[in-house]
Amino acid sequence: MxxxxxxxxxxxxxxxxxxxxxxxxxxxxxxxxxxxxxxxxxxxxxxxxxxxxxxxxxxxxxxxxxxxxxxxxxxAMPTASLIKFPIMIEAYRQAAAGQLDLQKMVTLSDDDKVPGSGILTTHFSAGAAFQLRDAIRLMIAYSDNTATNLVIDQIGLPATTACMENLSCPNTQLHSKVFRRDTSIAVERSRQFGLGSTTAREMVSLFRRLAEGKLADQTVTDEMLSHLYACDxxxxxxxxxxxxxxxxxxxxxxxxxxxxxxxxxxxxxxxxxxxxxxxxxxxxxxxxxxxxxxxxxxxxxxxxxxxPPTKVAADAQPQVLRVGAEGRLVATLQRTLSARLAPSVEIDIDGDFGPQTEQAVRQFQELHKLPVTGAVDEATWKALGSLVESGPVVPEPELVNATPPVRGPADSLDGPPHVTCKAWGVFDGATGDLLWGHEPSRRVNPASTTKMMTALLTLEWAAQRPDRFSELVTFSSRADKTAGSTADLNAGEQVSVGELLYGLMLPSGNDASVALAEHVGQTLPEPAAGSDPVVEDPLARFVQLMNQRAAELGMQETHYENPHGLTVEGHLTSARDLARLAQFALKNETFQRIVNTVQHGATVRSVDGYERNVLWKNTNRLLSFDGYDGVKTGTTDAAGACLVASGKRDGRHLIVVVLGSTSSDGRYADSRNLFRWAWTADQPGQQQATEDRADPVLVSDLALRLHQDCLVIDGHNDLPWRMRELGATFDEIDIAKSQPKMHTDIPRLRQGGVGAQFWSVYVPVEVGRQGKALLTTLEQIDRVHSLVEHYPDVFQLAGSVAEIREARANGKIASLIGVEGGHSIENSLSVLRQLYQRGARYMTLTHSSNLDWADSATDEANHHGLTPFGEEVVREMNRLGMLVDLSHVSVETMRHALRITKAPVIFSHSSARAVADHPRNVPDEILQLLPQNGGVVMVNFYPSFVVPAAAERSV
The missing domain is CATH 3.40.710.10 (DD-peptidase/beta-lactamase superfamily)
Structure with missing residues (x-):
């Protein structure tokens, strides 16, 4: 030891x-x-x-x-307006010490106004009152010089320099008020540096302490940061x-x-x-x-x-992309455009550079003052900045596939049998027999309903040897480059046959159809001697099998040219044949399970060794409701919107086929109307002629006379924001001429007999979160003024009933202003009053998100109506004579506002909830309250507000 x-x-x-x-x-x-x-x-x-x-x-x-x-x-260097950051720090430090009330109202006078940056001097009138907190926001977000002097008056001119001294930043000094050199407390430094002075090291130390929470508590820190993030x-x-x-x-x-x-x-x-x-x-x-x-x-x-920036492949930048390009780089471009454009554009992340992507590129180029070509060149790549290489994180397939679908209640059987499609048929799901139809044998483009045959053949091929379901399909370059809807796999990636069938049928993957056709086609035996000529291409051999199987099933009007349904001459089918195919395929349990799946997750692997998850969602919206269990959608320009649908009710199975509907919403409305009609029919089995369908709604001569004689007031028009999105002036887009790609032009306003138009000075909620709602709203008001000035013979500004009548007497369209969303007032009644002075005659209390003082129809309830401040907003609008608009607000907010208001309310663009169950529509209980209030509902024509199927989609 x-x-x-x-x-x-x-x-x-x-x-x-x-x-x-x-x-x-x-x-x-x-x-x-x-x-x-x-x-x-x-x-x-x-x-x-x-x-x-x-x-x-x-x-x-x-x-x-x-x-x-x-x-x-x-x-030491001049600060110019950078000194406003230290001024803000001192204001909040005084508030924390109880020396200053940030809710104190300050009143603007003409003597307060100074030139330079900001909005108070140019847009607000003397007598406007607002909280000191609002003045601080204006000082930082808009660098408002007048607001800065108002803040300095409250904290004291020497206080900022003393505060910086205490924070060990002795070189950071405020010398005078803005544009008030006569108020200088450091004459020599004012002469040398102007408004203020600082050093780079001291300024960085202040921002570091702010980020670390060392200047104030978390609530105040967050508020100061929100002002700084809003700096425009x-x-x-x-x-x-x-x-x-x-x-x-x-x-x-x-x-x-x-x-x-x-x-x-x-x-x-x-x-x-x-x-x-x-x-x-x-x-x-x-x-x-x-x-x-x-x-x-x-x-x-x-x-x-x-x-360090991610290295991009040599062919990625500055490769010029234009319509017709395809692949991963295009998908990356699409993700990046979605992230860069605000409000975000609706663009499919499918790797195909089509018209939708071109329009988004044009919009981006217009916003960034680049040559508007629609092609992504070197300058556009540079403006896009860092690319968004991947979308949202995809959950694990096990979690996705274990999540049960959420489905709404079965359809009501009430409703007219109106249809808009070119051809349709109602078939018995058990026998395949035609019950009713219009041109059920007409040969038309089938679009992606083609994939029912692709899936059926793949299932029949796999059933010959069960291990084929687990065989890996490797995506070829041809599959990857196939245009249109996609399963979102890339060349070289692999997934099993069984999984790829979901990628074929749920997102309607054209790429998946090619990959499966190639995989199956390479195993097919060569045709017997003396029959069809030998075909080497496995995809073409698969298409041969498609036509052979169609003939075996008796599909007499059908001929296939590809496995996906993209338009090509000779690729045709009929409603009758599609029903026959669906009725047969639904007997296959695997087919039925796939087409009845709402979403499915899978893991794909690359030959290079990486793995990633994909999430496929079914394009068939009918699966959102009980009673429907497949089958397949399809959409191309040539085919229109198509749907083969299977529905079961009270033990009765029907298959409905609609071909050539005018829109995606339309095909669902057509299909559901036909299901309702068929399920309530007394005697099925009798084919009906076209004229037996419900007659179209006709406008009578009396209705036309009333329309022409009465003053027509349109409560909501988004033209000002559309012009802003396009970055266009009325010289560049002349609405005196027909503008078919826009909702509004003067010829249509005249044709519709519009006598008074409320122009919406809409500002997205996201802009409000950036602290720019007020400034952007004022800019949109200026855009309305520009409209009237550009077309003085057509439009006349109006702010009262008398002025509307005057404009009508002059043969002009009275132009009024509506503020769409209370976020534009930035929680300030004084701003509300200023907007009224600038011409606003209604304000929609909320837009798509809750405010600090009111609940929206499309957000989770926070306040269950209005807060006390929200009630004050309504009362102040009543006092001013500004209409309270209840479109966009929750039902609880509707009730609350109707209790508080002393004047009639409006719904500037809503419809009836009983007609279309959209959260922004008005329920019957509110409609019953309107007569005693004297309020008005102005019906929104958009499909989501008047078509039941479209409303359910948007919920």
Whole structure:
């Protein structure tokens, strides 16, 4: 034991020394790597600054990484409006100390107004009152100079400098009020630096403390950050960041000095950055100003240093993409466009560059003032920034496939048998016999209903040897490049036959149809001697089998040219043949299970070794309701919207086929109307002639006379936002001419006899979350004024009944303004009053999301109606004479508003819930309250509000 004791100290000493040595080596390595990284950052930034004509100071840090960069970071420089960030800090510190009430109302006077940035001076009248908190928001989000002086008056001019001194930032000083040099408390520094001064290092330290929650508690920190995120100037550092990157910052600009500082949200964490410039040679005010470009370049380098860009294949950028392109890069483009355009565009992520993608590219190019070609060239790639390589995370297949579908109640049997399709048939599901129909034997394009035969043949082939269901199908380049709807697999990826059948039938994967046809076709025996000529292409051999099987099933009007249904000459079928095919295929239990599946998950593998999950959702919306159990949708330009549907009720099985409906919504309305009609028919089995269908609704001469004699008021028109989306002026899109791709033009307004039009100054909720709702609303109001000014012989502004009548007497369309969504007032009654003064005569209380004071129809209830502030909004609207619009609000909010209001309400664009069960429609219980209120419901013509099937889809 003594020997053990004698040995142990030596071993322990050696072990401790060894551990210390290793730790020391690790620390040396760490600091060596950090220094090397900093050298690399400096190496990238130095050339950018060395060629700049003017003074530059830069500080860059990362919130959670040690690398940093400082250049002239301790040199005092002018701040311009960047000093408003320290002013905000002091205001919130005084509020936390109980020295300042952020809810205090401040009243604007003409003497308060100063020139320069902001909206108070130009858009608000003297006497406007708003909370101090709102003034702070305007000071930061819009860099409002007038709001800044109002805040300074409340906190005291010396307070900001004293606060910065206490925070160990002695060079950060506020010298005077904005554009009020006579108020200077530091005359010499005012002469040298202007409004304020700071250093890059001090400014970065302030933003770091804000990010770490060291300036205030979490609630106040979040509020300050929300103001900074809303800063609408992206002309400096922001221009160099990937599109969509969040940046909590504040800028400043005077002729010789431009600056920007803030927190960049990046994938690796927050980057803290400050760029200050002074004595700039370029004093221009364009986007190409040299200081602005310098800031953007520094921001880009910093972002890419901490977040190295993903290397893109040599053929990915700047490869020009246009209509007809296809593949993974196109799918990546589509994801990126969806992420970059706000509000997000409806675009299929299918890897096919078609008209829909081209339109989205054009929209993006218009918004970014690029040549509008619809093709993605080098400039467009650059403007898109970092590409969105993948969509949302797909859950594990086991979880997806174990989740039971949620289905609504079975259809009511009430309803007229109206149909709009070119051909239809109702068939007995047990026998396949035709019961009723219109042109059931007419040969038409079948679109993706073709895939029923593709699936049936694959199942019959696999049944010959059960292990075939588990065979791996490898996607070929031809399958990957097949246009149209997709199962979202790429060339070289593999999935089993059994799984790919779901990818064929649920998302209607054209690529899956080719992959299965190739896989099955290569195993088919060659035709016997003397029969069809030998075909080498396995896909063509599969198509031969499709036609052979069609003949065996007695499908006399059918001929196939491909396995997917894309339009090609000679690829035809009929409603009768499709019903015969569906009736036979549904006898196959696997087929029936697949077409009755709402969604299915699978794991695909690549020959290169990676795995990923995919989620396929059924395109057949009828599966959302009890009573329906398949079969297949189809849509092409030539075929229109098609549907083969199976339904069971009270032990009776029917198959309904509709071909050539005018829209996707229309095919579901047609199908459900035919099911209702057939299930309630007394004597099935008698084919009905076309004229036996319900007559169309006719407009009588009396109705036309009433329409012409009465004043027609349209309560909602989104033309102003559509023009904004397109980035167009009325010189570029002349609505005096027919505009078939838009909902509105003057010829149609005249033809419809519109006498008064409420133009919606809609602003998306997302813009409100960015803190830009008010400014954007004011811009949209200006757009309405521009409309009236551009067409003075057609439109006349109106704000009262008398002015509407005057416009009508002048033969013009009275133009009124409606605010669509209470988020535009940014929780301020004073803003509400200013919008009224700017011409707004109604406001929709909410849009698609709840507000702090009211619940929306399309969001989970937070308040169960209106809050006390919401009640004040309604009362103030009553006092002003502004109509309360209840479209978009929840039923509880409707009830609550009707209790509070002292004036009639309107629903500017809703319909009746009993007609179409859309959450934005008005239920009967509310309709019954309107007569005593005197309110009006203006019917929305959009299918989702008047067509039951369309309404159920949108819920």
């Amino acid at each position: 003594q020997r053990r004791c004698n040995v142990r100290p030596t071993f322990c000493t050696w072990f401790v020394d060894y551990r210390s040595a290793v730790l020391a080596l690790l620390m040396v390595a760490f600091f060596t790597r950090t220094l090397a990284a900093q050298d690399e950052l400096a190496k990238r930034l130095q050339p950018i600054m060395s060629g700049y004509s003017g003074q530059v100071a830069v500080a860059i840090e990362h919130l959670s990484r040690p690398e940093s960069f400082y250049y002239q970071a301790d040199q 100037d992206r002309s400096k550092i922001g221009r160099g960041l990937p599109v969509g990157t969040k940046f909590a910052h504040k800028t400043g600009s005077v002729a010789k000095s431009r600056c920007d500082a803030g927190l960049i949200d990046s994938p690796t964490g927050k980057i803290i950055i400050c760029v200050l410039t002074n004595e700039n040679s370029d004093e221009s005010w364009t986007d190409e100003n040299a200081a602005h470009k310098l800031c953007g370049d520094i921001g880009r380098v910093a972002f890419e240093f901490f977040n």
